[in-house]
Amino acid sequence: MSIHIGAQAGEIAETILLPGDPLRAKYIAETFLEDAVCYNQVRGMFGFTGTYKGKRISVQGTGMGIPSISIYATELIRDYGVKQLIRVGTCGGIQDDIKVRDVIIAMTASTDSNVNRLRFPGFDYAPHADFGLLRHAYEAGVSNNLSIKVGNVLTADTFYRDSMEPVKKLAAHGVLGIEMETAALYTIASSFGAKALSILTVSDHLFSGEADTTAEERQTTFNHMIEMALEAGIQE
Ligand SMILES: O=P(O)(O)O[C@H]1O[C@H](CO)[C@@H](O)[C@H]1O
């Protein structure tokens, strides 16, 4: 057991999917994994291990924001030997050609968080995805006729903001969407020599006024993204 995960050694697979919402973890386990067993309920942050196409896969809720995912990513890699971590999250779109329900793969993640400035004093580190995971996820999505964008996302420390001006500037520099975990996931995975990828479904658009997805849709209708993550996870 680690401080925040109640699993015994060996109960978590080397490849894991990481949704922010623990109920999405339960949904993924029940919908996509065979013989799924719940290994964690500490803080209601469900974790399950089962098989997908015969390969062992786990899925673990991470909560929202950098502090929360940093705890889970660190304990999963350091204490349970996880080697491939694939976030399956939601984000807000900020480009005109990105629509609600599109899928974004985060090649890299900018951030307004200070965590990497504490880690690398005097440097601006560029957190990045694992290329092999990214390639397999992209190919799985393309073969499913999905609209997939690959590029830079913003990992923000806040969901609500006083001013949209910094977001407009980021959009003008090509940033595709905003979420709250990827920069930390990529940095922590790299620090341990593990592989990471973030796949994000656009749940709302910050500028277009396009209707948001409901909480129920966020939990249950992101099957294409989840399949991309599972296919990448079993091939790498
Ligand atoms: O849907 P998840 O994976 O939680 O991701 C996004 O949703 C949450 C905010 O509503 C943040 O965690 C953000 O990153």
Ligand SMILES: O=c1cc[nH]c(=O)[nH]1
């Ligand atoms: O962090 C997030 C997630 C979804 N939509 C947003 O605007 N921000």
